[in-house]
Amino acid sequence: MPSEEKEPLQLLQGTLDLIVLRTLSALGAQHAYQISTRLQQVSQNHLNLNQGTLYPALVRLEQYGWIKGAWGRTESNREAKFYSITKAGEQALSKETLRWRRMAGLVDRLLVEDFQS
Template structure:
């Protein structure tokens, strides 16, 4: 099994937003689970760390929460993307792609043709 990577600062929020965009309203456990799955289990993610990130996003207005009933009849807090959150996600995706591209150029200087 490959070495697990730590969650880089700032990337967790992006993953949360993207997850909510893909799956619609979801509880914290579901979000954590999904992130782990998408990463192909290559991320060392403590599920607990998702909650401060969720709180922060909620404070910023990117997501909203309300109590609901889970698929197996449990009371759980559901998070959903707000309109502002969608905008935020677009922006972060763009930023991230740009950053990744720049970093990639540094890491592979030979490819920078321009």
């Protein structure tokens, strides 16, 4: 149904953390604005990312010790906090990615099966 496809997606619980980790792992240190812009680009504006969810996610990941924030200056010479992924974060990322794949595969299989029966 095309109309539904255009509606922005809500993120599943816990997936934001994974996406942020992946972004930082792929692109190196990023500030919050960069992260949110990047997510919007990749999702082609399908992802409804509220800043009220991104910031808590960043705090949470920082408190886990998976990312690290450092103050710096942007190209336009604005002050921003740049987050980079830590070693623990990389490990967590691979673990979480694996888990996500298994979970997605399982859900997929279940849905397909459901269809056939």
